[in-house]
Amino acid sequence: MNEEELVEYFRDQMRxxxxxxxxVAAIRTLLEFLKRDKGETLLGLRxxxxxxTTCLTGVDSSVAVSSGGELFLRFISLTSLEHQDLSRCKKVxxxxxxxxxxxxxxxxxxxxxxxxTFIKDGAKIxxxxxxxVVLRVLEKAAGEKKRFSVYVTESQPDAAGRQMAEALRELKxxxxxxxxxxxxxxxxxxxxxxxxxxGVVESGGIINKIGTYQMALCSKAHNKPFYVVxxxxxxxxxxxLNQQDVPDKFKYKADTLKTVENFSEEHPVIDYTPPSLITxxxxxxxxxxxxxVSDELIKLYL
Amino acid sequence: MYPSIICPTEGPDKKDDMQFDRAKSEGKELTKEEKQRLxxxxxxxxxxxxxKDDKASQESEKEKKPLGSAAPASQPPTQSTTQKAPSAVPxxxxxxVPASEAPVLADKPAKSKAELKAERRAxxxxxxxxxxxxxxxxxxxxxTSKPKAPPNELQPVVKRLPEHIQVDNPDVLKKLAKKLxxxxxxxxxxxxxxxxxxxxxxxxxxxxxxxxxxSIPSTVIHPAVVRLGLQYSQGIVTGSNARxxxxxxxxxxxxxxxxxxxxxxxxxxxxxxxKPYISFLNQCRPLSASMGNAIKYIxxxxxxxPSQCKEEEAKSKLLNCIECYINEKIILAAKAIxxxxxxxxxxxxVILIYGCSSLVNHILCEAFEKSRKFRVIVVDSRPRLExxxxxxxxxxxxxxxxxxxxxxVSYVLPEVSKVFLGAHALLxxxxxxxxxxxxxxxxxAKAFNVPVLVCCETxxxxxxxxxxxxxxxxxxxxxxxxxxxxxKTHLKDWQEVPSLGLLNLVYDVTPPDFVDLVITDLxxxxxxxxxxxxVLRVKNVDQ
Numbered sequence: 001m002n003e004e005e006l007v008e009y010f011r012d013q014m015r016x017x018x019x020x021x022x023x024v025a026a027i028r029t030l031l032e033f034l035k036r037d038k039g040e041t042l043l044g045l046r047x048x049x050x051x052x053t054t055c056l057t058g059v060d061s062s063v064a065v066s067s068g069g070e071l072f073l074r075f076i077s078l079t080s081l082e083h084q085d086l087s088r089c090k091k092v093x094x095x096x097x098x099x100x101x102x103x104x105x106x107x108x109x110x111x112x113x114x115x116x117t118f119i120k121d122g123a124k125i126x127x128x129x130x131x132x133v134v135l136r137v138l139e140k141a142a143g144e145k146k147r148f149s150v151y152v153t154e155s156q157p158d159a160a161g162r163q164m165a166e167a168l169r170e171l172k173x174x175x176x177x178x179x180x181x182x183x184x185x186x187x188x189x190x191x192x193x194x195x196x197x198x199g200v201v202e203s204g205g206i207i208n209k210i211g212t213y214q215m216a217l218c219s220k221a222h223n224k225p226f227y228v229v230x231x232x233x234x235x236x237x238x239x240x241l242n243q244q245d246v247p248d249k250f251k252y253k254a255d256t257l258k259t260v261e262n263f264s265e266e267h268p269v270i271d272y273t274p275p276s277l278i279t280x281x282x283x284x285x286x287x288x289x290x291x292x293v294s295d296e297l298i299k300l301y302l
Numbered sequence: 303m304y305p306s307i308i309c310p311t312e313g314p315d316k317k318d319d320m321q322f323d324r325a326k327s328e329g330k331e332l333t334k335e336e337k338q339r340l341x342x343x344x345x346x347x348x349x350x351x352x353x354k355d356d357k358a359s360q361e362s363e364k365e366k367k368p369l370g371s372a373a374p375a376s377q378p379p380t381q382s383t384t385q386k387a388p389s390a391v392p393x394x395x396x397x398x399v400p401a402s403e404a405p406v407l408a409d410k411p412a413k414s415k416a417e418l419k420a421e422r423r424a425x426x427x428x429x430x431x432x433x434x435x436x437x438x439x440x441x442x443x444x445x446t447s448k449p450k451a452p453p454n455e456l457q458p459v460v461k462r463l464p465e466h467i468q469v470d471n472p473d474v475l476k477k478l479a480k481k482l483x484x485x486x487x488x489x490x491x492x493x494x495x496x497x498x499x500x501x502x503x504x505x506x507x508x509x510x511x512x513x514x515x516x517s518i519p520s521t522v523i524h525p526a527v528v529r530l531g532l533q534y535s536q537g538i539v540t541g542s543n544a545r546x547x548x549x550x551x552x553x554x555x556x557x558x559x560x561x562x563x564x565x566x567x568x569x570x571x572x573x574x575x576x577k578p579y580i581s582f583l584n585q586c587r588p589l590s591a592s593m594g595n596a597i598k599y600i601x602x603x604x605x606x607x608p609s610q611c612k613e614e615e616a617k618s619k620l621l622n623c624i625e626c627y628i629n630e631k632i633i634l635a636a637k638a639i640x641x642x643x644x645x646x647x648x649x650x651x652v653i654l655i656y657g658c659s660s661l662v663n664h665i666l667c668e669a670f671e672k673s674r675k676f677r678v679i680v681v682d683s684r685p686r687l688e689x690x691x692x693x694x695x696x697x698x699x700x701x702x703x704x705x706x707x708x709x710x711v712s713y714v715l716p717e718v719s720k721v722f723l724g725a726h727a728l729l730x731x732x733x734x735x736x737x738x739x740x741x742x743x744x745x746x747a748k749a750f751n752v753p754v755l756v757c758c759e760t761x762x763x764x765x766x767x768x769x770x771x772x773x774x775x776x777x778x779x780x781x782x783x784x785x786x787x788x789x790k791t792h793l794k795d796w797q798e799v800p801s802l803g804l805l806n807l808v809y810d811v812t813p814p815d816f817v818d819l820v821i822t823d824l825x826x827x828x829x830x831x832x833x834x835x836x837v838l839r840v841k842n843v844d845q
Contacts, residue, residue, distance in 0.1 A: 203830045239828040241753040291832035
């Protein structure tokens with residue numbers, strides 16, 4: 001399976017199910033790649049999978065795609081592959097890959113189950129930009145017959161917040177779109193803030209659409225709880241110390257990375273929120289405090 | 303994270319949707335439970351015999367409770383996040399020497415050993431029974447959010463404090479004197495007036511090293527150890543890595559010169575031979591956390607030597623172990639840490655360092671060799687002025703440096719992009735124990751929003767918990783603070799002024815909120831400060 005086929009398959013997956021996380025689509029593509037791979041050695045297989053992941057991040061530069069790919073590789077090779085025969089090994093790896101995929105497709109439902117209890121009746125929620133996980137959580141809460149209203153930030157430059165507002169209107173949830181600059185203004189009215197994440201870093205902080213850091217700082221100043229909902233395949237082995245420390249490859253969209261030479265002209269599309277501003281993280285592993293994220297990562301990687 | 307297929311020791315009735323760690327822990331518990339059951343049965347039989355003697359001496363032995371249960375008691379509270387380790391520990395703990403630095407209480411000839419043992423066993427039974435009951439509950443929790451809550455210990459006794467922080471208690475001093483007398487090591491006298499807040503710590507004078515009271519040639523203490531003790535007390539060998547390496551080399555020499563006396567086993571006799579050396583070194587200068595861990599490791603290795611092993615073979619095995627330890631935990635760890643740390647050093651950085659940490663110097667030299675462009679600000683403080691040594695090493699490599707004293711730190715911090723600190727030890731609650739002045743630097747850096755990175759090898763992670771710098775510290779020679787300027791020595795007669803006390807602290811603790819990142823080895827790379835207990839837990843499980 002060469003690069004174009006890979007990219008085509010990936011795009012296809014994204015088209016077929018727009019509700020699916022890009023990381024899940026990437027993992028499906030990698031699984032397909034594994035099935036079609038004609039390599040002879042395990043090491044070669046690992047290398048080709050790594051290069052496939054790199055290729056996919058070239059299409060969609062979000063943190064989740066690279067973290068998902070790394071976790072997939074880790075998960076399938078975590079077992080002791082004692083079989084001498086490569087094809088048997090590959091079979092085992094494929095089975096585990098399918099299992100991994102099955103588990104993560106259920107992760108959003110798990111997160112929603114955990115989080116909707118934190119939304120009380122009559123709550124006013126603030127959220128940022130368009131996040132399918134947050135949508136799922138709010139869907140579940142609405143399904144439980146809870147009455148709440150939502151404020152969504154417009155989230156420029158792509159106005160993704162309006163998309164979120166549309167989706168919420170279909171759920172019959174009262175929603176108001178506010179400007180990104182109005183977060184401080186609106187915070188005294190809200191009870192809690194829920195955002196999604198594109199990536200969860202080792203320190204327990206998150207990488208998300210630009211404007212999240214501001215929102216977190218304001219909620220800290222107003223003493224409002226700041227909740228993050230994220231699936232566990234978004235945990236990534238990065239440790240940024242500040243905004244500057246986030247690698248460039250995540251900051252800009254994939255097309256920008258390829259075409260533009262001088263990044264100082266471009267505006268980054270994501271920012272980093274440090275763990276001190278986050279109250280709780282809802283993941284399919286459970287409800288975690290930011291310091292527990294490192295705990296989970298150590299358990300996985302040590 | 304993705305359990306069922308990975309874990310081989312999973313019980314048959316627990317399948318999907320179980321967290322990996324719970325599966326792992328329950329698998330291990332099953333096998334350990336079986337072992338405990340066997341042990342329990344054996345002990346029950348013995349216990350029934352001795353139960354009569356036990357009841358009779360129950361009252362008179364109440365004061366001796368700390369002896370037996372302190373050893374198992376010291377383990378569970380510190381390993382607060384696992385139920386597995388404490389259950390495995392109680393049986394060997396009171397029989398072998400408690401591995402911590404807690405001193406062995408002097409023998410009271412009035413009690414018989416059998417009675418004490420029976421007492422201890424009865425207590426262990428009670429503890430284990432209560433733990434079994436608790437295990438049923440704690441195993442069911444879906445506790446993934448936080449590290450497992452400490453099992454409620456029904457210890458009826460107070461946790462015993464180490465003697466080196468109880469200097470103002472005359473009973474403890476008496477016990478220490480007796481112990482040293484038994485080991486034939488001279489007792490070092492405290493020197494000078496101690497500031498009242500720190501009167502519970504030892505304060506020695508450098509002008510009276512312990513070696514003056516040791517007869518030459520010493521029959522009890524190996525000359526390499528005597529030399530080491532002198533090097534420690536005079537400040538010739540300083541820095542936790544240097545002290546640990548020197549200690550291990552001295553012990554290697556001891557092992558080389560050791561011969562097993564007839565009718566003795568190497569594994570037990572050598573450990574007993576090492577005890578007076580450790581007391582001696584402790585008297586010369588209190589042991590550091592890294593040295594403590596190294597000694598624990600050596601003692602464990604020695605006691606694991608099988609009895610049928612020949613002496614030469616055993617000795618070479620031990621020497622090899624020590625070499626490996628030094629290589630893995632110190633030298634290779636430094637390389638691994640440097641590799642991770644270099645990712646955090648970018649071109650144009652201004653890095654602030656404090657004092658002289660061998661690890662931080664190594665990292666900066668490596669980064670410079672990998673052609674990173676940065677400059678360094680070295681902060682120094684009296685009376686040790688260790689920063690000068692760091693400055694010398696960095697300038698020799700060609701790194702551009704600035705040198706300031708700690709009083710100028712808030713002046714210099716606005717231009718700093720990162721702070722790199724070394725550590726003497728990382729405590730189990732995430733606090734960083736380091737040279738005095740470190741927490742000050744971390745505090746000011748936090749106020750200026752400058753990231754603080756602590757670099758520390760995993761062998762310095764210790765299970766102690768401390769929240770302030772008072773309870774356990776080291777007091778250096780107060781005469782070091784006396785300085786002669788322009789021909790005048792103002793503090794020369796400080797002892798004669800009754801209200802004047804000189805305080806020369808060596809360590810302080812930095813809370814984890816001030817530290818942004820800990821860089822360590824063992825494949826962990828960068829972890830937040832709050833994950834130190836996780837690493838300790840995982841390390842203990844591995845061992």
